[in-house]
Amino acid sequence: MASIEVEGRILLRFSLIKHKAPEWPIVELDDHYSILTADEDLDKAVKLASEQAVKALMRAKGWPFEKAYMFGSIGVKLAINQVVDPKKGARAIIPKTLVTLNDLLIESD
Numbered sequence: 001m002a003s004i005e006v007e008g009r010i011l012l013r014f015s016l017i018k019h020k021a022p023e024w025p026i027v028e029l030d031d032h033y034s035i036l037t038a039d040e041d042l043d044k045a046v047k048l049a050s051e052q053a054v055k056a057l058m059r060a061k062g063w064p065f066e067k068a069y070m071f072g073s074i075g076v077k078l079a080i081n082q083v084v085d086p087k088k089g090a091r092a093i094i095p096k097t098l099v100t101l102n103d104l105l106i107e108s109d
Helices: 042-061 065-075
Strands: 020-022 026-028 032-039 077-082 088-095 105-107
Touching: 032 042, 042 065, 042 077, 042 088
Parallel strands: none
Antiparallel strands: 020 105, 026 032, 032 088, 077 088
16 A cells, blocks of 8 residues: 655644533534544444534534434535554544534533
8 A cells, every 4th residue: 555745834723712622633624624533443433423423413403312313414424534554534524504613522621
C-alpha cells in the first residue's frame, strides 16, 4: 500500500469554551462539523462516530434516542478516515443546520 504526502498550509483557529469538552476531536468547516473517532476495529470506530452524532442530535433537538437514531440515518453522513494505521478512523459529518458546536460538547470540570 502506498501513500502520497504533499506540502500544504492551513490556518487553524482555536476557541476556549470553559467547562465543556468534546468526547472526540471535532473539525468545523463552513457548513458542517465532523466528529473524528478511532479504534483498532473499524466497525467500532464507525459505531463510535454514529453514537456521538446521535447524542448530539438528542441534545440539539431534545429528541429521545430512538428518534435521533432514526433521523441520524438520513441526516448524518458516516465516512472512513483511514485504515492503514493500527487504529482505524471514522467520522460522523453533521450539517450545521442540525446542530451547534455546543450540542457536540459535554460538561467537564
